[in-house]
Amino acid sequence: xxxxxxxxxxxxxxxxxxxxxxxxxxxxxxxxxxxxxxxxxxxxxxxxxxxxxxxxxxxxxxxxxxxxxxxxxxxxxxxxxxxxxxxxxxxxxxxxxxxxxxxxxxxxxxxx
Amino acid sequence: xxxxxxxxxxxxxxxxxxxxxxxxxxxxxxxxxxxxxxxxxxxxxxxxxxxxxxxxxxxxxxxxxxxxxxxxxxxxxxxxxxxxxxxxxxxxxxxxxxxxxxxxxxxxxxxxxxxx
Numbered sequence: 001x002x003x004x005x006x007x008x009x010x011x012x013x014x015x016x017x018x019x020x021x022x023x024x025x026x027x028x029x030x031x032x033x034x035x036x037x038x039x040x041x042x043x044x045x046x047x048x049x050x051x052x053x054x055x056x057x058x059x060x061x062x063x064x065x066x067x068x069x070x071x072x073x074x075x076x077x078x079x080x081x082x083x084x085x086x087x088x089x090x091x092x093x094x095x096x097x098x099x100x101x102x103x104x105x106x107x108x109x110x111x112x
Numbered sequence: 113x114x115x116x117x118x119x120x121x122x123x124x125x126x127x128x129x130x131x132x133x134x135x136x137x138x139x140x141x142x143x144x145x146x147x148x149x150x151x152x153x154x155x156x157x158x159x160x161x162x163x164x165x166x167x168x169x170x171x172x173x174x175x176x177x178x179x180x181x182x183x184x185x186x187x188x189x190x191x192x193x194x195x196x197x198x199x200x201x202x203x204x205x206x207x208x209x210x211x212x213x214x215x216x217x218x219x220x221x222x223x224x225x226x227x228x
Contacts, residue, residue: 031213043203043218056215088155094213099145101213103157 002026004093004104012110018079021107025072025093031055032074033101034066037088046089049074050096078109086111114139114206118219125194126227132179133189133222135204143209146180146187147216152200160202163187165209191224199226 005024013019025032033056034046045058049068066076072093078085088108092101115138125131137146148160163171163180170178175195179188191198204219 033213033215035216035218042220043216045215045217048215050212058215090155090157092157092213092216097212099207099209099213100159100162101216102159103149105154105156108155 004091004102006089006091006104006107008107009105010108010110012112013081014112015081015083017081018077019081019109020075020077021089021091021109023074023076023091023093023104025074025091026102028095029093029102030072030096031094032068032072033092033094034074034076035090035092036060037090037106038084038086043090046076081111083111085109114141114144114208114217116204116206116217116219118204118222120222121220122223122225124225124227125191127194127196129194130190130192131194131224133191133202133204133224135187135189135219137185137187137204137206137219139185139206139208141208145207145209146178147205147207148176148178148187148189149203149205149218150198150200151203151221152197157203161189194226196226196228198224200224 031050033048048056068074088106090106092103146163175192201221205216
């Protein structure tokens with residue numbers, strides 16, 4: 001059974017650009033969550049989607065957005081990139097009714 | 113809001129020895145889960161062990177066990193017979209029980225180095 005797949009693994013963008021990251025959950029998982037990991041702020045929750053609906057949102061500016069498709073794949077978008085957006089972005093998926101979240105290997109975003 | 117505190121930024125242990133990582137948390141919730149996740153250099157977060165707050169019995173998974181003290185809001189991880197492959201960042205995490213997986217609140221992590 002394939003795990004959570006995040007693409008791309010590495011990304012370099014320029015300040016002011018926008019970026020889209022993708023997450024394919026484990027087959028059958030309908031919940032997808034996103035986290036930002038930085039040395040300074042640690043792991044912070046961005047948002048969670050379930051059956052194409054945003055169910056929970058963290059304390060991030062509106063430049064951070066996401067969506068989930070009918071096949072449960074999720075994308076997150078960051079517009080008007082800032083240097084401080086450089087981070088490892090982790091996606092996690094889980095089964096409905098389960099408490100365990102399975103993480104992908106993350107996308108390392110560098111903003112220059 | 114919940115907070116999770118890991119007061120040991122780094123720890124070192126010799127192979128085959130036992131090490132304990134500390135975690136404290138603060139919450140007004142009564143029904144929740146606590147987790148320890150491991151993040152090796154590959155960056156993938158791997159669930160090590162889970163504890164349900166309403167269960168008094170401490171969770172164990174092979175060489176990994178926890179000491180859950182609900183009143184003290186303490187949740188430490190004990191790794192027995194440490195192996196080189198245990199070298200990683202370890203994160204303590206809190207999740208409110210909503211009946212399904214939801215937002216995880218993480219501590220700042222403890223970097224564990226297992227040496228020969």
